[in-house]
Amino acid sequence: MDSTASSAPGTALVIGASGGLGTALLDGLRQRGGHRLVRGLSRTSAPPLDLADEASIAAAAAAIAGECAAASAPLRLLVVASGFLHQGGQGPERSWSQLDAAYLRQVFEVNAIGPALLVKHFFPLLAREGAATAAFMSARVGSVGDNALGGWYGYRASKAALNQLVRTASIELTRRNRQSICVALHPGTVATALSEPFAKTGLQVRPPEVAAGELLDVVSALTPPQTGGFWDYRGAPIPW
Secondary structure, X not given: OOOOOOOOOOEEEEEOOOOHHHHHHHHHHHHHOOOOEEEEEOOOOOOOOOOOOHHHXXXXXXXXXXXXXXXXXXXXXXXXXXXXXXXXXXXXXXXXXXXXXXXXXXXXXXXXXXXXHHHHHHHHHEOOOOOEEEEEEOOHHHOOOOOOOOOOHXXXXXXXXXXXXXXXXXXXXXXXXXXXXXXXXXXXXXXXXXXXXXXXXXXXXXXHHHHHHHHHHHHHHOOHHHOOOEEEOOOOEOOO
């Protein structure tokens, strides 16, 4: 069964919709159709959603719940495309000597704590019957088993934390709806402001619209037995 479709038309929601990848995911969902309502949320949307402000997350969830009810379109697809890697010259650490408490707090707030609060406030809106999919943008560097290079302490650890949150939430979500899917996704290297300083020669850097199309293809092909997994943009599993 296509995980983004159901006998009852629903709502698709992208959080982090103002970023390069988030915008492309939102556009891709609108172009593909299949949902009665397609919405995007970010710090600049109406209503605004700030991952560092739980009150704004709760208010945004309440607003989306009202829109879903008014459109008779339950939330069937939630895509979280937000993420933090660097800002103002402060980026991922090359060595333990560069570990910084302020950077660690920020990277965990956006990449792990914020998504955990999204689970708290938005998962109750997911359809209780039929298709209900939640996909979180993670990163291959968040894989503990795949880490052979070291470095990037905070980003790696925050994405590993996100992966555990996704896995744990998937179990509870399945108890609520056996058709549900909750996964972490690795989008690869995308031509966005987040990855631009690290797009080394030899990496396969894809435009946001290409990456978004690949990710939406992966999401649409997932089935409930694959819930709780970690997948790349080609649909291949990634070790935890």
